[in-house]
Amino acid sequence: MIKVDIKDSLEAIQKVAKINQGKELKYSILTMGCQLNENDSEKLCGMMEEMNYIKTENLKEADLIVFNTCCVRENAEDKLFGKLGEVKKQKEEKGTIIVIGGCMMQEKHIVEKLKQSYPFFDIVFGPHTTKQFPIDLYHIICDRKRIEDILDIDGEIIEGLPIKREDTIKASVAIMNGCNNFCSYCIVPYVRGRERSREPKDIIEEVKELAKQGYKEIMLLGQNVNSYLRVERENKVPFEEYEGVNSFATLLRAINKIEGIERIRFISPHPKDFTDDVIEAIRDCEKVCKLIHLPLQSGSTEVLKVMNRKYTKEQYLNLVEKMKKTIPNLTLSTDIIVGFPGETEEDFVNTLDVVQKVNYEQVYMFIYSRRVGTPGDKMENQVLEEIKHERFDRLKALVEKQIALKNKQYVGTMQDVLIEGKSKTNETMLTGRTDSNKVVVLEGTDELIGKMVTLKINSEHMWYLKGEVME
Ligand code: 5AD
Numbered sequence: 001m002i003k004v005d006i007k008d009s010l011e012a013i014q015k016v017a018k019i020n021q022g023k024e025l026k027y028s029i030l031t032m033g034c035q036l037n038e039n040d041s042e043k044l045c046g047m048m049e050e051m052n053y054i055k056t057e058n059l060k061e062a063d064l065i066v067f068n069t070c071c072v073r074e075n076a077e078d079k080l081f082g083k084l085g086e087v088k089k090q091k092e093e094k095g096t097i098i099v100i101g102g103c104m105m106q107e108k109h110i111v112e113k114l115k116q117s118y119p120f121f122d123i124v125f126g127p128h129t130t131k132q133f134p135i136d137l138y139h140i141i142c143d144r145k146r147i148e149d150i151l152d153i154d155g156e157i158i159e160g161l162p163i164k165r166e167d168t169i170k171a172s173v174a175i176m177n178g179c180n181n182f183c184s185y186c187i188v189p190y191v192r193g194r195e196r197s198r199e200p201k202d203i204i205e206e207v208k209e210l211a212k213q214g215y216k217e218i219m220l221l222g223q224n225v226n227s228y229l230r231v232e233r234e235n236k237v238p239f240e241e242y243e244g245v246n247s248f249a250t251l252l253r254a255i256n257k258i259e260g261i262e263r264i265r266f267i268s269p270h271p272k273d274f275t276d277d278v279i280e281a282i283r284d285c286e287k288v289c290k291l292i293h294l295p296l297q298s299g300s301t302e303v304l305k306v307m308n309r310k311y312t313k314e315q316y317l318n319l320v321e322k323m324k325k326t327i328p329n330l331t332l333s334t335d336i337i338v339g340f341p342g343e344t345e346e347d348f349v350n351t352l353d354v355v356q357k358v359n360y361e362q363v364y365m366f367i368y369s370r371r372v373g374t375p376g377d378k379m380e381n382q383v384l385e386e387i388k389h390e391r392f393d394r395l396k397a398l399v400e401k402q403i404a405l406k407n408k409q410y411v412g413t414m415q416d417v418l419i420e421g422k423s424k425t426n427e428t429m430l431t432g433r434t435d436s437n438k439v440v441v442l443e444g445t446d447e448l449i450g451k452m453v454t455l456k457i458n459s460e461h462m463w464y465l466k467g468e469v470m471e
């Protein structure tokens with residue numbers, strides 16, 4: 001695997017830290033999109049804090065503002081442009097440094113629009129140039145000349161950048177980056193480059209370190225987690241086996257052995273790569289949560305074919321059956337897109353049918369959004385906006401009905417809940433999550449935070465359950 005040398009980045013961090021010393025400068029970061037982006041933001045925060053910037057949630061008092069953008073759906077673009085409009089005056093009045101990074105910057109037409117309509121930014125960088133951020137920042141501080149730092153490379157593996165994690169109980173660990181699947185609606189393979197996995201040793205050591213620091217839950221991240229190391233094996237890219245890890249299944253087994261870690265989750269796997277060894281590892285590893293996210297996208301075999309998903313409705317349902325049979329207490333969540341080009345009423349009814357049959361714990365629903373440069377955008381049979389919305393509402397109604405029913409089934413059961421902290425809406429209550437990722441609210445003292453406790457569920461609400469500790 002090609003690991004990038006980050007010596008220059010670390011040197012730049014030191015230089016900026018020296019310039020900033022004693023100035024009490026503040027930074028704000030706005031993160032859009034998926035958990036991989038949040039993980040990247042934690043690295044950006046780590047670098048900024050080492051450069052002596054202090055975090056503030058208040059954009060107005062920031063001396064440095066970083067936008068970490070996403071481009072999976074159109075609404076993120078509107079959000080970025082809206083925010084840029086907001087900070088323009090602040091830039092003019094106090095010279096705030098404006099940095100825009102992330103996936104959206106890998107799209108040429110967006111950078112062009114920025115230059116035309118929002119030319120006051122200082123740095124843009126893409127997902128392949130995160131490590132350049134401190135170097136670019138140093139140059140901006142020194143000579144204030146706008147920098148565009150976007151590379152059209154497939155991306156390498158970057159190890160060793162500082163990281164400042166948001167949470168003290170749950171930590172996310174990226175195990176791979178990029179995607180080779182080219183689903184026809186998706187922009188990710190174009191902006192995050194080719195699929196590449198981190199070395200087993202780097203991941204295992206990172207998780208061990210997190211366990212030492214007291215983290216209890218690990219979320220393994222990647223665009224296609226269950227094909228971890230597959231591309232490397234197929235293309236004979238050398239990697240070093242470590243503690244028996246040479247695949248996703250063996251990675252789960254190795255992390256399961258790490259003392260102190262109590263829960264392991266992962267997103268997102270691809271149904272086509274859900275091999276038996278992974279199913280068996282989930283069954284055998286007591287720390288691996290039995291809620292599995294299994295993106296469906298569509299329940300219609302025809303639509304799935306055009307989406308380039310490489311499975312049929314029946315294959316998906318068979319996989320679910322096999323998983324349900326093998327893994328006791330399995331629960332499932334999924335992603336669904338409604339209104340993909342050419343989706344007919346019959347196709348959509350097939351999606352409803354799968355949702356009905358699988359009975360998901362959680363469904364993330366998206367209205368199809370055209371992405372420049374993807375095959376889906378060029379298709380002529382785009383679905384009318386009002387039909388997309390009408391289908392979305394029907395799917396939502398079905399999902400909400402199923403979830404309400406499921407919630408009722410929790411009442412009276414005992415659940416292992418990892419307590420995450422105080423409730424955001426009520427300081428006197430604590431919140432935690434079940435194995436199936438349901439939020440549970442309870443009364444309890446602070447010493448329960450970070451502990452796994454068995455709760456009796458007393459009542460249910462649409463988005464959370466209420467429970468009590470049994471003595
Ligand atoms: N339009 C709508 N939803 C999309 N997703 C990805 N690309 C698009 C798009 N163009 C959804 C998929 C994916 C999730 C992360 O975002 O459901 O699984």
Ligand code: SF4
Pocket residue numbers: 179180181182183186187188189223224270
């Ligand atoms: Fe996009 Fe498909 Fe890759 Fe997921 S697997 S990132 S949906 S191309």
